[in-house]
Amino acid sequence: MMNQPDNNKNFLCVFIDQLWGLHGEVIVIFPVTVLTIITNSINNNRFIWLDYASITLLVSYLLYVIIDTMKIVYITIYNVSSGYSICLGKKSNYFKDSVRKQRNVLKRNKVDLFLIEKEFKIIDIDWQYYDEPIRETKSWQDSVENISDHFFRYAKRIPIETKLHLFTIAQPAVLIGVGYAIGKERDWVVYHYCDSTSSYVMAPNLKGTQSRSSVKKIKFNEKIINEYGDITVILSFTSASRIPFPDITNNKVEVFPKGRNKYIEIEDMSQISYEINEVLTRYTMEGRTIHLFPGLPCTLAFILGKLLHENSNIIIYNPNDTEPVWERVIDIQNLDI
Structure with a gap:
């Protein structure tokens, strides 16, 4: 090498x-x-x-x-390019089928994975993180830390300038944490999985903010009672936001798409993530702890996590898999990364 x-x-x-x-x-x-x-x-x-x-x-x-x-x-x-795949809570056959699709996507985008694997002595388990069981809530923070450890072991095998093509199948709460843990200082190409076509679509480039539109893609309702207290931020971009939210704080903000429905165009995801991050940054700069309820697509969740400021005081919740309640799963400040 x-x-x-x-x-x-x-x-x-x-x-x-x-x-x-x-x-x-x-x-x-x-x-x-x-x-x-x-x-x-x-x-x-x-x-x-x-x-x-x-x-x-x-x-x-x-x-x-x-x-x-x-x-x-x-x-x-x-011009080094390689792939990285994250899959949590799915059966092995589903994961294997997803990897076949991901390899085809990489091939179409001129990523010679076979040559990369040969040159840098990489095998499948180096660039694929898979965990079949749906973990208990208390261990989701461990999942983020395990993915972070796995990724950085892999990253040591390839040049720092490598363009990484990312495929994600996991809960949005986990992917916000993953984006925060591994997303910074890397050149990412992120793919969104479209259920309607059973295919992956490339999200816009994540580098810089120069391409951001002046037309806002989000709007929010704000109910601030305590000037300096904790604040609940609800991201209403998927059906998960229909689950009732617990009354954790008196201060509440709901963020949602500017359009009439919750469907998000793939080309708007980076723009929306920047706008959500601006809202979160405003509250963290005020010294508030944010209780975050992310009803987000996987791709948008990773991009948002990538943008979060260091030491953001954010606690993330996720819907329970067996009953319609939200549970505390990740504390950004306490991630061991």
């Missing part, structure tokens, strides 16, 4: 180094073999068709080796 060069002027040096390291024997044998064929033909005073065929095959193989090495240099040093 090689370090990424400082600039493109080093490409030739890197290419030669890789070519010699991967195919040094070919470089040595090729000229010797060609010269031997030519010498024998000259000594016999004639070229036969077999000589031409042999030289043609040798030149073709050399060209293949050169092109293949250039591809390796580009994909594994200059």
